[in-house]
Amino acid sequence: MTKLLKATPKPTLRRLPQYLDFLYTLKIQDKKIVTSKSIADVLGLDQTQVRKDIEQTGITGKPKTGFVVDELIFRIREHLNWNNLSDAFIVGVGSLGTAILGYERFKHYGINFVAAFDADENKIGKKVSGINVYPVSKLAQMAKQLEVHIGVITVPADAAQEVTYEMIKGGIRGIWNFVPKQLIVPENIVVENAQFYQSLAVLTRKLREKIHSENK
Amino acid sequence: MTKLLKATPKPTLRRLPQYLDFLYTLKIQDKKIVTSKSIADVLGLDQTQVRKDIEQTGITGKPKTGFVVDELIFRIREHLNWNNLSDAFIVGVGSLGTAILGYERFKHYGINFVAAFDADENKIGKKVSGINVYPVSKLAQMAKQLEVHIGVITVPADAAQEVTYEMIKGGIRGIWNFVPKQLIVPENIVVENAQFYQSLAVLTRKLREKIHSENK
Numbered sequence: 001m002t003k004l005l006k007a008t009p010k011p012t013l014r015r016l017p018q019y020l021d022f023l024y025t026l027k028i029q030d031k032k033i034v035t036s037k038s039i040a041d042v043l044g045l046d047q048t049q050v051r052k053d054i055e056q057t058g059i060t061g062k063p064k065t066g067f068v069v070d071e072l073i074f075r076i077r078e079h080l081n082w083n084n085l086s087d088a089f090i091v092g093v094g095s096l097g098t099a100i101l102g103y104e105r106f107k108h109y110g111i112n113f114v115a116a117f118d119a120d121e122n123k124i125g126k127k128v129s130g131i132n133v134y135p136v137s138k139l140a141q142m143a144k145q146l147e148v149h150i151g152v153i154t155v156p157a158d159a160a161q162e163v164t165y166e167m168i169k170g171g172i173r174g175i176w177n178f179v180p181k182q183l184i185v186p187e188n189i190v191v192e193n194a195q196f197y198q199s200l201a202v203l204t205r206k207l208r209e210k211i212h213s214e215n216k
Numbered sequence: 217m218t219k220l221l222k223a224t225p226k227p228t229l230r231r232l233p234q235y236l237d238f239l240y241t242l243k244i245q246d247k248k249i250v251t252s253k254s255i256a257d258v259l260g261l262d263q264t265q266v267r268k269d270i271e272q273t274g275i276t277g278k279p280k281t282g283f284v285v286d287e288l289i290f291r292i293r294e295h296l297n298w299n300n301l302s303d304a305f306i307v308g309v310g311s312l313g314t315a316i317l318g319y320e321r322f323k324h325y326g327i328n329f330v331a332a333f334d335a336d337e338n339k340i341g342k343k344v345s346g347i348n349v350y351p352v353s354k355l356a357q358m359a360k361q362l363e364v365h366i367g368v369i370t371v372p373a374d375a376a377q378e379v380t381y382e383m384i385k386g387g388i389r390g391i392w393n394f395v396p397k398q399l400i401v402p403e404n405i406v407v408e409n410a411q412f413y414q415s416l417a418v419l420t421r422k423l424r425e426k427i428h429s430e431n432k
Binding site: 015044086193198208213 | 223
């Protein structure tokens with residue numbers, strides 16, 4: 001019988017990687033123990049919030065002595081499913097797709113790219129950062145054969161929905177969408193939008209508000 | 217006297233670009249009018265939420281007839297400060313920095329890259345996507361001369377804080393941070409983290425929760 005996994009709130013999931021980064025820093029400094037207070041102080045967060053986030057991973061720290069750094073790293077990575085590398089496909093080897101394939105850090109995040117796909121015949125049959133580029137027509141079949149469950153989409157907006165259908169046909173269950181377009185998927189598929197430009201919207205507006213408030 | 221700008225909630229700012237994308241689709245289809253209900257339906261959001269978000273931009277639609285598409289596009293872009301191109305610097309011309317410079321769409325988001333910076337002497341003096349690469353030592357002086365207020369950081373994590381100091385010295389006020397590291401800045405500086413890997417954390421965990429709940 002499989003244990004039921006409790007749903008973790010999204011804001012918590014967004015903070016956990018920040019904690020991981022700080023914990024790696026501590027590891028480099030050879031620190032063995034960390035308290036939720038010190039994490040909260042460094043990252044400018046509320047201490048109770050940090051403690052609640054960490055509790056979600058199922059770890060139990062001692063209030064006074066704190067957490068063992070190595071164990072906390074392991075538990076957060078386990079919670080995010082980053083301890084086991086997940087094979088992934090990427091579709092669209094333009095500038096963004098190429099950058100993603102070249103970004104070594106994804107291995108830290110548990111993602112292992114096994115194949116890339118593109119519609120451009122000049123790219124098909126070549127390698128990008130050591131990964132072979134195949135035609136999109138092969139995607140569904142290859143996803144089934146290789147049992148790949150994660151797909152990254154970095155194609156032009158008007159091709160994104162078609163690529164989504166191909167992924168679902170091949171049994172892909174999680175889609176990381178870098179295209180500024182809402183994808184239509186059945187309920188059993190998880191889509192996460194990379195929020196590239198949403199983040200820029202926050203920056204440009206907040207900057208405008210700040211400069212205006214100073215000029216009053 | 218400058219009119220005081222009301223602070224817009226971050227979730228609203230993250231949704232406004234989604235509305236924009238949908239509105240551009242309508243424009244292509246030559247549709248002139250849109251209701252908050254149709255936006256909500258297409259994007260899978262609550263209608264009241266959409267109406268409240270749109271109200272933030274100061275536009276007043278008629279409940280029955282809806283909004284003029286062109287006007288709504290203009291008002292959202294105005295609200296996000298995307299109607300006027302803002303000059304920006306980017307520091308770090310690795311794979312991610314190069315991808316960003318090559319991403320034509322940033323012009324739609326009001327960002328105009330005028331110079332790039334890197335520590336690598338092999339890159340300095342060359343052009344990336346038509347943009348000159350300068351040594352980081354020139355950043356502060358050039359930011360002042362060119363009156364640039366937005367900086368994008370795509371350097372390795374251990375160099376990010378130093379680059380931040382150089383930007384602030386040069387009068388840069390808004391920093392778009394792609395480095396998985398918390399930057400320390402004075403209160404008058406706006407930092408927005410691109411949340412690249414945070415978004416991946418949501419995907420990998422939600423996928424795990426979904427697959428587990430089916431295997432029960």
